[in-house]
Amino acid sequence: MIRYALATLALPAILAAAPAERVVTDTALVTKANDAEVRLLIDPGAPAMPILTEEAAARAGLKAGPFGIGYRVGPVMVAGRSAVGRIGLGDAPAKRRIGWTAKPYLVGYDGVVGPGGLPDQVVRFRLRPAQPGEREVAIPMDADGGLFGNWGASNGVLTIDSQPLQVRFNLHQDATIATAGAALTLAKALDGTLDDDRAEAEIAFGVKRPVRTLRLAKPFAIGPIALTSLLARTSDFGNAEGIAATGTAPDPDEIVVTAKGKRDHKRDRVIIGRAALAGCSSITFDKPAKQIRLRCR
Template structure:
């Protein structure tokens, strides 16, 4: 009797597995314990950090990294945090692989051997889970761009908004509570939303232990990023611009008065707002979809 071949359903399984989309990497614990070469290191995974892993000098020495010809620099206003770099093996959630690693004298954040941002992780989508999701939340998409750099896309992953026809970068930080704007960003926000500066003067730590002078910026109309509405934030008064042209709180400017002025030309690409934990308190997640070049913010 002739035999009739039968195609079993199991034959389709390898194809189904091959076509399955990779799962998101969900970050609930921002501490990543891994190895740089053969040295154990404790990294901070931070949404506002560069894609290039950056170690402390001590951790780089333990890993046996030898500085190559390419230095690195991270600018915080007028302060340049200088460092060195080399190619070494490091695991960032995948098998250890060769990649460029930087290091600096000052730690990015205390208590860690180094830091890496979502752009440096191998997963196409990196989602920072801040709390449990709720059914009444909504998600907005923010176009994403990185800082670029000599070695390709090694910079931080920033959102890009348009305020009064000018680009404004948005970065997310789980290390600081306050929301902080550079001076140029403060000028843009003050002009667009009726901002005034309080007379308080303080210093705020940004990253790498660098502190910069800040004042409280109050907005008459909220600066909204999807569900987030900000009426108060800190302005770095002299970084990448000069915020002296913002009117002081408690004054009533003449209707024809130009309240916000800028001295000379400035590069609007440097205008940046870093959203801190307080601004993100109503959000359940911040997801970095690298193939789509989008940051997805899910909040109440």
């Protein structure tokens, strides 16, 4: 059984009552960390804590405090340091905790920040001009916590087979990618099978994970978005052995997590890529309402 906690909203009412919002049309933000100019990526799937590269942190004169940070990509931990510094994120520069890592979140940027770290109560990513026939769908939003409080990413939360499934959005990669645990949940609920193709996909901070194509007999739907195939990360938290293969049997070396006991569904996550969002004009993060709203055809 699949239960999506979604709501279709009447657009005229939303537009009339909408609070002031920040509209992101260019995801590059040029600002200052202390006195150093930095170019940040505003990314809908990134943590709320601004995270710089080591080089940018050095230019900003940040001195590591006692609190380290870590960003986990499957079994790979990207370790970093943090300190309190002044940084402008669309408002006047203010003291905030800033992290940094050796590798950039995305090549070409000095750092990254998610919508939860911006001062605005409502953050709307405009993907393209609105078109006739669009409707707006709301997904419950929850931050995934982290060090120093709600410094994690802003996730959508769905329920599939009575289990939570986190949803994030990636505007700089076409593919939609599910963690191993999420792939197993989707395969069970939507009659999924794994192709015998094998590749690697970059997730964040240059970390690549092995992936295979997961094909679904029933679509994975989030409002107007309906996916019948996506990439499954086969070597993450969770055990993908339960997914039937359309080709040869899965390579047992691919599946590295076979822990006994109940799986932690809080790690199950699907990152929706740009290709799946082709029919959408905007993604809105409404912090007071604790909603992520998609406006799509």
